[in-house]
Amino acid sequence: MKSSVRMGRVLGVSLRIHWTVPLLVMLFGYSLGSQTLPARIPDQPGATYTVAGLAGALLLLVSLLAHEAAHAVTARRKGIQVQSITLWALGGMTQMGKPRTAGAAFLIAVSGPFTSLVVGAVALAAGIGLDTLSGWSVPAAVLLWLGWVNLVLAVFNLLPAAPLDGGRVVQALTWWRTGDQDRAERAAARGGQVLGVLLIGVGWIAVLRGALSGLWLAVIGFFVMVVASAEHRSARLAPALRGLRAADAMSSPVETCQDWLTVRRCVDDVAVRTRHSTLALIDFEGRPSGLLHLPHLARVPAPQRETLRVRDVATPWTRCTTCAPDDLLAEVLEKLSPGRGLPILVTDGQHLAGIITAHDISRIVQRHTLRGTEGP
Structure with a gap:
C-alpha cells in the first residue's frame, strides 16, 4: 500500500504502517476516553479517561496486528511467500502469494477471524475477572471494550x-x-x-x-x-x-538513454524523438542503471536542465522492478511490492533484454479474449 512506512519486522515479515494509523489511534482513543468510559464509569478524573482511551486504542492496534500475523504465519506454514503486513485506518492487509490449494486458502482465510475471536474472548474474560476480583473498573472496562470490538471485527470479516x-x-x-x-x-x-x-x-x-x-x-x-x-x-x-514467461510479454529492443546526459541534452536528442514515455538508462559500461519517466523531465526547472543529469531525476536501479526472461509472468506481477510496479525491466544477467509495460499486459489480455477462451 502506498504512503506507508516500514517499521521493522514481525515474526520475520516486514511490517508497514500507513499514515492513517495515527488517525485510527486518535479516533478510537478519543471515542473510548470521552464517550464509552465516562458513560460506563462516571466521575473519574479526566486524565484517567485519556490514558485509558489511548491504552485501549493501542491494544486494538495490537489485536489488528495479531489478526494479520495469523494470516502471515499460516501462509508461510503452507509454503507461501509473505511480502509484508500493512496496518492502516480500516484494519490491516497482508501481502502474500496465492495459495496453491483450496485447503491452504481456507486455512489462511479463517486464521485471522479465529485469532480475533480468541483475542476477543480472552479480553472479555480478563475484563470480567479483573472487575469481579480486584474492582479495577477502568482497566476492566477497557478490556471489555477491546473484547467486543474484536468479536465484531471477527464477525464482520466473515461476511x-x-x-x-x-x-x-x-x-x-x-x-x-x-x-x-x-x-x-x-x-x-x-x-x-x-x-x-x-x-x-x-x-x-x-x-x-x-x-x-x-x-x-x-x-x-x-x-x-x-x-x-x-x-x-x-x-x-x-x-x-497462465503459462506465459516474461519473455513472451516483453517489448524488445528497449529504447535507452545514457544516464550521464544532462536533462537538456536528453530532451533535445532523445525525448523529442521517442514514441515511449519511459526510457531505460544505461551507464558507461552499457549496464542498466535506472528507469526514466519522461513526464519527470518536464518538471525540471529550466535553469537546472543544463547541469542536472537524467540519473538524478530517474528511478534508480535498486528501486526498479526486474525479472529474468524465463520467470513466469503471473508470479512476477504477483510479487509487485509497494512503490515497485509497472513497467518491469527484463534482464538476462547484466544485459537488458526487454521491458514489460501496462500496454504489453493489455495486449496479452486482448489476444486471450479474442480467442474466446475466458470463462464467465
Whole structure:
C-alpha cells in the first residue's frame, strides 16, 4: 500500500504502517476516553479517561496486528511467500502469494477471524475477572471494550465477500467444489463489489438520518468495492497470463538513454524523438542503471536542465522492478511490492533484454479474449 512506512519486522515479515494509523489511534482513543468510559464509569478524573482511551486504542492496534500475523504465519506454514503486513485506518492487509490449494486458502482465510475471536474472548474474560476480583473498573472496562470490538471485527470479516476473510472462505470452498480457482476468485470479488455498494448505501442513509457514524461505514464500503473490483480484474487477467514467461510479454529492443546526459541534452536528442514515455538508462559500461519517466523531465526547472543529469531525476536501479526472461509472468506481477510496479525491466544477467509495460499486459489480455477462451 502506498504512503506507508516500514517499521521493522514481525515474526520475520516486514511490517508497514500507513499514515492513517495515527488517525485510527486518535479516533478510537478519543471515542473510548470521552464517550464509552465516562458513560460506563462516571466521575473519574479526566486524565484517567485519556490514558485509558489511548491504552485501549493501542491494544486494538495490537489485536489488528495479531489478526494479520495469523494470516502471515499460516501462509508461510503452507509454503507461501509473505511480502509484508500493512496496518492502516480500516484494519490491516497482508501481502502474500496465492495459495496453491483450496485447503491452504481456507486455512489462511479463517486464521485471522479465529485469532480475533480468541483475542476477543480472552479480553472479555480478563475484563470480567479483573472487575469481579480486584474492582479495577477502568482497566476492566477497557478490556471489555477491546473484547467486543474484536468479536465484531471477527464477525464482520466473515461476511462472504472479498477482500474480507469471509470472501476468501467462499472462494476456497468454491474452488474446492468446482476445481476452478479463477471462477472462485471472480465469484468472491463480485460478492465484494455488491457488499461494498450495500455498505455505502446503508452508510449514507445513516448519515441522512443524523448518524455521522454512517460515514465510517460508507468509507469501509468504498474500500471494499474498490479492492473487490481490482481483484475481479486480476481474476479475469489470470487465465490470460497462465503459462506465459516474461519473455513472451516483453517489448524488445528497449529504447535507452545514457544516464550521464544532462536533462537538456536528453530532451533535445532523445525525448523529442521517442514514441515511449519511459526510457531505460544505461551507464558507461552499457549496464542498466535506472528507469526514466519522461513526464519527470518536464518538471525540471529550466535553469537546472543544463547541469542536472537524467540519473538524478530517474528511478534508480535498486528501486526498479526486474525479472529474468524465463520467470513466469503471473508470479512476477504477483510479487509487485509497494512503490515497485509497472513497467518491469527484463534482464538476462547484466544485459537488458526487454521491458514489460501496462500496454504489453493489455495486449496479452486482448489476444486471450479474442480467442474466446475466458470463462464467465
